[in-house]
Amino acid sequence: MRGLARNPGLPPDLLLRVIDHPAVESYHVMARREFTDATFDLLAAHPDARVRVHLAEAEGATPGQRARMLDDPSPEVIKALLVGPYARWWVPLPPEVTGQPPRERVRPVPLSRAEAEEMARDDEDEWQRARAALEPALSTGTVGRLTRDPHPTVRQHVAMRAGLTEAERAAIDYRVEQGDYLAVPDWVLDADGDLLTACVRSAHPGLRRAAAFHRDLTAEHIAILAADDDFPVRLLLCEFQAAVPVDVVVRTHLAGTTINIGDLLWHPALRAADLTGYADDPDPGARALVPLDRRAPAGLIERLSHDADPWVRSAVAGDGRLSAERVLELYADPETTAAASANPHLPVTVMERILAEADHLSGPPRP
Template identity: 25%
Template structure:
């Protein structure tokens, strides 16, 4: 069965024009229904997967006889999950698999959760092979928190996976659960809290299992001493350095380890003693000094005396809001800190109050400004635009999806040397037609594509682009496409009249 990429690669020019019509915001429901009924697979794929749909069209998709067409809708990130979940009992496993796999969304976006009752139904009735990692991202936070005590045994089995965050009485109930599968799963997790079992099962070679045990599980004195004396991997000591069960004397020992990475890990421990902190703040390695400089036990005066340098080439990206909000007093303390890393930590808080938003929006640190822009729902328009212009790292484009990203005045960037900035001009509703037409011939394909959809594109140029192999589907998606052209493309199956066809 062809992949979506292959379906698009195999689509001819008429099919791509119809795919553009499927995305055109100005076409009426009747056109969408006609495309759903008569258009080739590539156009139906785009229609069902890549845009929101009116209820009448959704009804028709759910009843469509073609399995692939329904499966595309199952992965549509633009529609309400309650619409997608109407396919929960689709007769084709292929459709059910795509529903469980969820929409393909570009990072940092995540698919919206499915209704809780649908998730419970899927856990109870779907084959395990359909419920892989992507499915978990579609489970609401509320359901995840309640899974361990859910009345359905299959759901409780999933809830056992949250073992480390479960209350003691909930763990005890799972260990005594009436369902054998739930009990066995709980027992497997419980034994990971037994240092003797950890010692008995610890692999003697570098691997994921050894890493997990050394990082997170309680360690016997024998395991700790074995790592210190005979590490089997280069990262062994660095891994136990962050283990919460590390004995205090070992913390002291590792604070003086010759490996800077080990010292940097130890420097982040909240149980680091005053003597060790005093030593590490003057460590010869800059990474160690930077790590200890944000230690919560230090005062602002002590931080200011440390010779640290904050890197500016880090990735400043969107982070999902934690299920448990940070303490507002801690957030405020970080936001007012002299340390850029602490201010960056505060800037990523989605619940930052207005006075701190205003303060950090003019911070002199690039990371603070961009993290605020990437994460806060009320980040001001001026900050969003400034961040986009100054930050060129991963998830830069996410800034343009933030609620307050401006559109006015963007046409001034039409000649910018950075192609991503030039593309902003195609978002400007006041862009001059001649400017838009010029951008359809830009060296960068993303700029050309965006300009081809701009409603200010001159009609003569728009008509010419319908014959362009690369840009035809973007031109057909242009909201300014004349109704008579739309009707003709529908009537001819996407073919243009003329010798080129």
Template identity: 35%
Template sequence: MAGRRDGVLEGLAGNPAAPSSVLLRLLGVEDIHHIVRIVVWRKDLPQDVVDAVVTHPDRRIRSLYGESGHADPEQRARLLDGHPGDAFVLAHGPMMYRATAPPLPDWAYERLLDHPREHVRYELVRFGYLPPHIAVTLADHEEWSYRVAACRAWDELPEAARRSLLDDEDDDVRTAAALHVFRGDEELTTELVGRLRGDGRLGEVLESGALTREVAQRMVTERPWIAKLALNPTLPADLVAKLAVDDDPSVRLAVSARPGLTEEERAAIDHAVDPEDRLDTLRWVWDARDDPEVLRRCATSAHVWLRRSAAVCQGLPDDMVELLSGDEDFVVRLLLAEYHPAAPAELLLDLWLHGSHRAVGMLIAKPQFPSAGLAARFNDAADPRARALVVRDPDATPAQIDRLSRDPVAAVRAKAARDPRLALPRVRELLAEPETLHAAAASPRLGAGEMHALLDEVGVPRQTGRMSAGPSSP
């Protein structure tokens, strides 16, 4: 029964047609935390469910709502009117993958910045998201950490505020400010090199700061940072030549990827890139992300690190997008598919069908992932992943969806079970199959009565009066 119960709850929690009455019952599931998370993190959560969540006696449920990147900011901010401990999760904010949640209303930030609990204020200014127009108001705050937070909105700060932060009495504030302007400034670069020993930000300074001869010679002996140093365009030529024959292959690789080298000079350096190597985007390429000529040179380079770096830049010319979509390096193609809005639909489809990297699974959510014509193309495909794509085709017929629901592969049947084109009697049959139960429970074909009957079957109590999901907690 446990397996059936889990499947019913997971399916109903994600069912797009689940009414408020069903979602409110699901909030009472105490023993399976991720079920409540699915409910609370839904898009367009009904207002009565929002009301129940933000006033819920269980702190965990309120916290989940505070962490939701899909929640309306005005509704999330209501948590400030509840238990004082709820402010912490608002200060931290949602952690979305490659996205930023909509900001809270200004009044909420004002209350968080003046919150009586120090750890709430600290969380917001050090790790939370502050809209630039709020951050700039902190440039002359008496607390040093607030002034550090103001530096995150550097481009919006008035010139006078920038000068003040660069000359601040606090080392941390001066460092945060200097990290925005040190490039091209030997004095600031030298100060930061001395100040950031043991700090991960030192790598950024060594890679792109203006190095004096003295600093360069000293740092070339410090092995933890030498590969970053090898990328620095101001590194003296004799030190570059020395690092080009270094025993460490990562150092030679960095030298080979320096800006300004010819293709022949890059090829002359003994370097290699393994298909599985994780390489950060080259900073000098990223800095030129809107320069089509630099990106063109990188995209046509024989050096795969340059091509990988160009692939993430949205300023890449259209013909270079087409070129990199057929690159021999899998990572180049994957990065292009992940980051470029004009990545060809066929590239996304090919990677999704044949790629083994975990990132390919997310490509199906891209707006340019194909949908039209997939039914005719993959209805009889040998690959079950291809057959499952039929449900994406808006022109797929109910008969084709029904056929998929009888596929020998359970994962394909599950895809069909969620599709609103599948007839209700067939959905009910799939509810009886353990392998498709969770997907059938997510079918929008189910009515509210059937959903409640499923909850009755697996022992979720009906709501009577004020909902309770555990003792009230701070």
């Protein structure tokens, strides 16, 4: 049912039956690479606001399609439209439609010296002290005390203060692990020229991670960060820079374990790249990316549908370049049935049978 929900060949009457079925949530319907205007408009008119919210957040919807929802009566839908799909931050609603610039990071208001000093004295909350450690208004004495703070989070952050030399940062006893959460200092986002380059080349992973957010990285900066030995640096670079080379995006995606690592599959580098070279990659995850290349020949897609790895066969099973005969073979294989259910060449009679056989399924009660 969930495979069927994202099938682009699903007739309108069946689509409405699927989306209202208790075994399907509306986000299952939105998990498709693109929407026809007819399908988008049908879902945009759905009476359930949750369906329209998920449509507004759908990565596969174009900015022009999403702009057609700006007169939606639900404030939640409007909010979802303005925030946009997380995985496609580089394609916001057109400014001429919203009257607003592309979405930017909201920065905290700088603290006064009195506020910063009070926060730095919070012995109960190391995160308060860590935030204070980045405030430019802090006194020299307080900064010195925070460099010796007993909590490593505070020392991590005070070592990211503006104005320190690399030697001064290195003199602070800090260490950064891959899973550590670090703030993004505003001074790094505002840096340019030699200062930005210094952040990109800093020994402090927190400054390099912050630099990955910068809107004006040069090709040299991107190349340096793409080779960084800190995985979060490479991940953030892929998430926030459209000019990252395709192989960096692919390898970062394959190495990732976070719940949203699939968002990288929407990176613009993949949309324009020739991915057929990954068809013989020893990593099945890389071979599974080939169907994202809309120019890959049907013969190659057919070959990958016989791949020894079920992950690869499932990645290909929904591809419209497969023959109808091969789609039915994949549908008959329990390892690829769900994926083949999303193939537009699946006969409508089979789609109807899936719906008929799903009558006994139930999901969580709808609010």
